[in-house]
Each structure stands twice: as structure tokens, then as C-alpha cells.
Amino acid sequence: MPRYHNYSKALHHKIFNIISEAADELSVEAYVIGGFVRDHILERGEPKDIDIVAVGSGIELAKKVSEKLPHQPKVQVFKNFGTAMLRAFDMEIEFVGARKESYRSDSRKPIVENGSLEDDQNRRDFTINALALRLNKEGFGDLLDPFNGFQDLSDKIIRTPLDPDITYSDDPLRMYRAIRFASQLNFMIEAESLKAIKRNRDRIKIISKERIVDELNKILLSQKPSKGLALLYKAGLLKKILPELTALQGIDEVEGQKHKDNFWHTLEVVDNISENTDDLWLRWAALLHDIGKAPTKKFSKKVGWTFHGHEFIGAKMVFKLFKRIRLPLNEKMKFVQKMVLMSSRPIAIADDSVTDSAVRRLIFDAGENIEDLMTLCEADITTKNPKRFKKYHNNFKLVRQKIQEVEERDQIRNFQPPVSGEEIMETFGIKPSREVGIIKDAIKEAILEGDIPNQYEEAREFMLKKGKKLGLQEVSQ
Structure with a gap:
């Protein structure tokens, strides 16, 4: 088994000295293996998860280490797997006895037997994860690399x-x-x-x-x-x-007219958005934003290729997809649906002639997610034409400017009607009814259309007029 130079510098944290002492007291060989070693060599920062292999009982080694630690942290034992875990110094440390494995064809759960370090390294998934550093006092920090994983890291x-x-x-x-x-x-x-x-x-x-x-x-x-x-x-x-995603792959041509390959376009969009956000669910929205294009694709001689309603169909597909692959069916799924449904909306208002009411409606519908929506739409620009690229980005700067101006003036984001349903009922002496909803919706529409400002007095006056049209009378207070 080849050995490279000593890596004791990787083991500067005192936890490794404690494990070393415990292993020597139990007369077992101990090694730190896997991601910790790999990431140290790659200089990827200090990992918070550490895997320790003992040629013997990993559970007993964990208990001995706990005894030597301040506050003697609790050792969680998983007897079925022959492993134990404890937390110390903001790290999660897992201990396992060296083992060899064999598999049945119908399960990825192995049949486990005790084994040597070499057996344990043989069962590792990749050469770069089979690297081990010795923790015993004799040879502390020696790198054991039976599969040339060090070279694979370099290559x-x-x-x-x-x-x-x-x-x-x-x-x-x-x-x-x-x-x-x-x-x-x-x-x-x-x-x-x-x-x-x-x-x-x-x-x-x-x-x-x-x-x-x-x-x-x-x-x-x-x-x-x-x-x-x-x-x-x-x-x-x-x-x-994700068959919904791969269904986007390919370019069809009819009468010399083609559409772009929406699969590879989607991958570009995901890369673009990843430069601006670490939000997993916004990245999922980028991945799924065009999935409605496969079922809605049509060709006509008059307009060529179309994908009418792909945002609506795609948003409906999100639920089925999340359910099938066991993603959460909660507000995260609803967020992705919302982003897919609205993914083309900002493009429609990237025009000098757009009305303030269209901007207000976009802000109202997007609510607190308006910035996420704009980030998604800007990531959707994948044209390789420099002039078009510049033009589209300038259009979105214009949209952002319009959104800021309208929001500052009209305060539409997270909109709450100036007049509540309770006040409508008290004003006209009515119970919860269809008329209450009609008046509330009318006030909202009037504000979004710019017919009245988003202010209480103007909204109350509008409410009284609308109530009168519905045959309602204000009751004296």
C-alpha cells in the first residue's frame, strides 16, 4: 500500500489528538478517511463532517473519545450499522469499524462483515474518497492511498x-x-x-x-x-x-422554420441564475421554467412555432413532478409554481409604452417575490447576439426602474386593501356575503388601474359609491 508524505498538518485540530490517544489506549488502528482528506488536499476549507474508521470496534472508539472530551458528549449508537456518532467542537464525527461488504441484486444495502483497512477502502465509491490518514501516534498523519486517489485529485x-x-x-x-x-x-x-x-x-x-x-x-x-x-x-x-425536462431536447424544422433547443437553453438559464443566487428553489424554478413548452409546441404557417400557454401548463406540471420525485409539496413548491407561471410577465412590460397599471399588476401578483422573478427573467436571456443581449438587458433595467418608481409611489408590494372586509360589513350593516367580496375586488382593481390612489380616504369614498350601486345603504354609527 503506497504512502505519500506525512499529512499531520491536516490534523492540527485537537480532536485528532484525542482520537489518537483513545485509539492507542484501545490498541486499535484508527484513520480519518473520505471527504475530510479529499477536501484538505483540494484546499476546500475545513469540513464539519469527519469519518473515522477503526480496525476494530468503531462504537467502542467513539465511547472512549467521548470520555476524553470536555462535557463528555452523548454518543449516538447505530448497532444495525455498526456505527456511532458524536458532536464536538461544532463538528459531527462518525465512527465505524473497518468492514467489507457484499450486495444482493435487489438492494443497495450491503451484507457487512468485519474487515481490514484495505477491505474498507475497497468498498469506497471513488478513489478520491478512499484516501486515509493514520491517527495512531506511530505514523500519525501518514497518507494511505491504495488506488492512486492522490493522483486522481491532481488530474x-x-x-x-x-x-x-x-x-x-x-x-x-x-x-x-x-x-x-x-x-x-x-x-x-x-x-x-x-x-x-x-x-x-x-x-x-x-x-x-x-x-x-x-x-x-x-x-x-x-x-x-x-x-x-x-x-x-x-x-x-x-x-x-425528469422526463419533462428531457422532452425539451431537440430542434424541429417545418418549411425551413426551426425553434431553439429548449433543453440546452434551460441548462444555460440554470447556469446564468446560479451566478446570482444560491437559492435552491429559485434554481429549481430556472430548471423547470420551460417544461410546459413540450406539450404546448405547435406549428402554423402563419406564425411558425408557438408555445402558447406554456407557463400555465408548466406551473401545473410542477405539482405532479414534485409529488412524483418526493420534493416538498409546501410553500417551496408553490414558489416554484409561481415563478414558472409568471416567467414571461416582465418581458411583456419591457416597453416604453407600457402603462403604470401593468406594472402595478406585476408588482401585485409577484408580491415579495418580484426580485426573484426579475432574477429568473434576466437569467433567461441566452442569446449569443451581442446587440440583442445588450438590448434585452437594457429592457430589464427599464423594467426595474419602472417597478421602483411605481412601488415608491403606489406601495403595491404586499398589498393590503385600505378598507377591510370588516369595515365594509359595519358600514353597510351586512353579514359576510357576495357583496363584500365584490366591493373589496372593486377597490383593488381601482387601485391597480390607477383610478384611485392606494389611500384610505379615497378607498372609503369609492367603497360608498360601489355599495350604493349594489343597492346598499350606509348605516348611521
Whole structure:
């Protein structure tokens, strides 16, 4: 097993000295392995999750470490998995006994046996995650690298320690993890490994949707999500989880008229928005903003290709998609729906002749999400024509300016009617009824149209006139 230079400098935190003492007292070998080592070599900052492998009982090592720590933190034991976890110094430290694994074809849960460090490194998903640093006093900080993972880090390569067909077939989630690491680290997947992912893609049927979505979210949160999304597409994995998205791929031509490839356009939009926001759900909105285009695509000789109503259809599709892949069906889903539904609205008001009422309605409908909507719409500009690119961005500057002017004057964002339903009922001596709703809506419309200012006195006067038209009489107070 090759050894590289000593990495004790990576182990400067006192927790490693405590683990070292505990391991020597128990006469077990102990190593820090996986992400901590990888990220230290890549200089990706200090990780908060640390994985410790003991050639022996990881649970006993965790207990011994806890005894040596201030306040003796609670050790959570997971007997079924032979693991234990404790929290110390704002870090989560997991302990596991070295083991070897074997798999059944119908499950990604392995049959586990005790093993050596070499067995444990063999079961790791990628060479860059099999790197281990020795924690015992003798050889403290030595790097153990049986699969040349150090070189793979240098070459920016994702590669499996053993036969990739076996690695991916045993635990198909590793296919998504390979692509996620390639996206997060901007690495390449080794050619044979990528071929093995394509060969084994049907194995993902044994993986829970929740685990797959977790990897998808991490890909979406990477600096350039298109890298991971494109790899998922090329490997045939994206179609299995997001067929609504892959349905956008391709360019149709009729009578010499083409439309753009909305799939690759979408990936550009996701990259664009990722330069301006880390909001996962706004990135999901960018990913799904055009999914309604596949079912609404039509061609006519008069106007060419159209996608009429794709925003409305796409917003409806969001719910079914979220439900199917186990994304939350709460306000996050509603936010994505809202962004998809409104994704073309700001474009419609990017015109010098647009009325203030159109701007007011946009602010009213978008509410507190107006900035998110504008960020999405600006990300949607993917033209390669410099003049058009400049023109479209200047148009959106104009929209932002109009929004600011109207908002400062009319205070429409998070609009609350100046006259409440309770006041309407008290004024006319009526109970909750259709007339109350009619008057409230009329006041709202009058404000949005600019017929009256968003002020109490003007709204009350309007209410009295509207009530009179409905045959209602003001009751004396």
C-alpha cells in the first residue's frame, strides 16, 4: 500500500489528538478517511463532517473519545450499522469499524462483515474518497492511498477503486454521486466509469426517490449545474427522473422554420441564475421554467412555432413532478409554481409604452417575490447576439426602474386593501356575503388601474359609491 508524505498538518485540530490517544489506549488502528482528506488536499476549507474508521470496534472508539472530551458528549449508537456518532467542537464525527461488504441484486444495502483497512477502502465509491490518514501516534498523519486517489485529485478524475460495473451495480446511487462530484469539483468522470454508468442506469429503480433528489439538489447547488445535468442527460439518468425536462431536447424544422433547443437553453438559464443566487428553489424554478413548452409546441404557417400557454401548463406540471420525485409539496413548491407561471410577465412590460397599471399588476401578483422573478427573467436571456443581449438587458433595467418608481409611489408590494372586509360589513350593516367580496375586488382593481390612489380616504369614498350601486345603504354609527 503506497504512502505519500506525512499529512499531520491536516490534523492540527485537537480532536485528532484525542482520537489518537483513545485509539492507542484501545490498541486499535484508527484513520480519518473520505471527504475530510479529499477536501484538505483540494484546499476546500475545513469540513464539519469527519469519518473515522477503526480496525476494530468503531462504537467502542467513539465511547472512549467521548470520555476524553470536555462535557463528555452523548454518543449516538447505530448497532444495525455498526456505527456511532458524536458532536464536538461544532463538528459531527462518525465512527465505524473497518468492514467489507457484499450486495444482493435487489438492494443497495450491503451484507457487512468485519474487515481490514484495505477491505474498507475497497468498498469506497471513488478513489478520491478512499484516501486515509493514520491517527495512531506511530505514523500519525501518514497518507494511505491504495488506488492512486492522490493522483486522481491532481488530474481531476472521478474513478472507482474497483471494477466500475460492480461498484455501480452494487450501489446505483453511486452513479448520481459520481456525477454530483464531477459537478461540484469540476472533475471529469473517467471514460470507462462513464460507460459503466450508462450500462447500469436501469439499476436506479432500487434507489429511493428521496436519495436521488438529494443528489439532484447538490448538483443544482454546484457552481455550474449544467455540467452535472448534462452528464445525467448523456448517461441516460436524467430521463428516468425528469422526463419533462428531457422532452425539451431537440430542434424541429417545418418549411425551413426551426425553434431553439429548449433543453440546452434551460441548462444555460440554470447556469446564468446560479451566478446570482444560491437559492435552491429559485434554481429549481430556472430548471423547470420551460417544461410546459413540450406539450404546448405547435406549428402554423402563419406564425411558425408557438408555445402558447406554456407557463400555465408548466406551473401545473410542477405539482405532479414534485409529488412524483418526493420534493416538498409546501410553500417551496408553490414558489416554484409561481415563478414558472409568471416567467414571461416582465418581458411583456419591457416597453416604453407600457402603462403604470401593468406594472402595478406585476408588482401585485409577484408580491415579495418580484426580485426573484426579475432574477429568473434576466437569467433567461441566452442569446449569443451581442446587440440583442445588450438590448434585452437594457429592457430589464427599464423594467426595474419602472417597478421602483411605481412601488415608491403606489406601495403595491404586499398589498393590503385600505378598507377591510370588516369595515365594509359595519358600514353597510351586512353579514359576510357576495357583496363584500365584490366591493373589496372593486377597490383593488381601482387601485391597480390607477383610478384611485392606494389611500384610505379615497378607498372609503369609492367603497360608498360601489355599495350604493349594489343597492346598499350606509348605516348611521
